[in-house]
Amino acid sequence: MAFLSDELLGEIHSRAARYDAENTFPEEDYDQLRKAGYYAAFVPEEFGGSGLTLSEIAAEQTRLAKAAPGTALGINMHQIIVGLGRMLVDAGRSEGEQILRDAADGHLFGFGISEPGNDLVLFGSITDAEPTEDGGYAFTGTKVFTSLSPAWTRLLTFGADSESSDAPKSVFAILRREDGGVTIKDDWYVLGMRGTQSNTTLLEGARVKAEQVLGRVDPGPNLDPVVLGIFANFEILLAATYAGVGERAIEVAVEHVKKRRSVMNQTVYANDPAIRWRLAEAALLMNAVGPQIREMAALVESDAEPNLGWLPRLSAVKNAASEASLRVVEQCVRACGGSSYYDKNELSRLYRDVLAGLFQPSDQESLHGAWANMVLGPVAD
Structure with missing residues (x-):
């Protein structure tokens, strides 16, 4: 239900x-x-x-x-x-x-992980996490693509502790908006996904108490529950969200071509073999996405022991959904013709929205690198 x-x-x-x-x-x-x-x-x-x-x-x-x-x-x-x-x-x-x-x-909860120019993403921070006398931390740095900026009351973030005796450590914590130390810039002027209002967030000595710290983790890929918890849920739920964009594009296109008439053929475009092929191709692409999402979600919630092979597999699910949805929206725009180029057409907005998936982790470069290592092993000396 x-x-x-x-x-x-x-x-x-x-x-x-x-x-x-x-x-x-x-x-x-x-x-x-x-x-x-x-x-x-x-x-x-x-x-x-x-x-x-x-x-x-x-x-x-x-x-x-x-x-x-x-x-x-x-x-x-x-x-x-x-x-x-x-x-x-x-x-x-x-x-x-x-x-x-x-x-x-x-x-x-807002998501304050991404940093400008940091392609380590979850596996290492350029934000400073300074230990405080009460066992907590003060975070200083810049976070980008911080979704829900106008409304979050809690913010997941992380930084690098380079001062403690066991440094370096990545420190993950939950900031509370009412505690201050945060400035949000008004800079979300972007192509699509405008409703997220993912403004840049400046952490200016933003403090957390010891009980707000979720974990201190060695930088780099690992299976600590903090890292795996963020990674797994991020990739699966991001895939599910982009799958919705692709599915909606098909609905919009189907409704359109059933009404749009061809002057040359004197029938609706839904009867045109080329248009039928395009939308069938779109449906086939989306048909392959859902099972991958459900398979990985079931694995994550199973009793299986996690291993590092989960990380590239999780990245692959997000990649499959975002790339398929991008191709699907394109096919739908082609099938619907020039009217989809107007702002008032929902496909125009969906096309702009789906492009955001290109930039969100894991990107194709890191995905293919991880799978090359998994299939071929590391690059030989």
């Missing part, structure tokens, strides 16, 4: 074009999602949530993305962090409980 009602998704869809055109945060969407219990949908029941599984929340993200990609991608970051909290608790790490309880209480 679906969690988000069709009526709610219809209302969210009706506002998507306006938020995109205005380049504003979809406050009404988030108000409705909060009231519908979606902030806590992925939180286990024992912590006050609805207890959806990873596969189930992924399916909801796909449905939401079909209604409003920007809103879906924004709340996706919240759900990723809730998923991290779940994996920490499942691993016996009580630090994750604060995430689950706060999400159940209506807090909205």
Whole structure:
């Protein structure tokens, strides 16, 4: 049974074009999602949530993305962090409980991981995490693509501790907006996914107490529950969100070609063999995405022992969804013709939105590098 009602998704869809055109945060969407219990949908029941599984929340993200990609991608970051909290608790790490309880209480989590020019992404930070006398940390650095900037009340972030005796360590923690030390720039002037309002965030000695620290981890690829929790939920839920963009593009194109008539052939374009081939090709591409998402979600929530081979496999799921959706939207634009070039056409917005998947981790370069190492081994000396 679906969690988000069709009526709610219809209302969210009706506002998507306006938020995109205005380049504003979809406050009404988030108000409705909060009231519908979606902030806590992925939180286990024992912590006050609805207890959806990873596969189930992924399916909801796909449905939401079909209604409003920007809103879906924004709340996706919240759900990723809730998923991290779940994996920490499942691993016996009580630090994750604060995430689950706060999400159940209506807090909205932002994602403050990416940094300008840092292609290590999750595996090493250029933000300074300075130890404080009370056992906490003060973070100083710049975070980019910080989704939900106008609205988050909690922010997942990390930095590098280079001062402690066991340094270097990557320090992951939850910042609280009310504690200050954060400046948000008004710089989200972008091609698509405008509703995420992923503004640059300046951490200016932003402090966390010891209990807000989720973990101190060796830099680099590893299977610490903090790193794996972020990585796994990020890749799977991002894939699910972009899958929604591709699926929606097909719906829009099908409706259009059933009405659009060819003067030359004196029939609707839905009867044109070339158009039928294009949309069949689009449907085939999307048909292959869902099973990959469900397979990896089931693996992550299984009792299987994680290994480093999971990381490239998780990257592959995101890549499959974002690349397939990009190709699908292109096919749909081609099938619908010049009218899809106008701003008022939903395909125009979907085309701009789907391009964001090119930049989000894992990109194709790191993906192919990881798979080359897995298949061929490291480069020989």
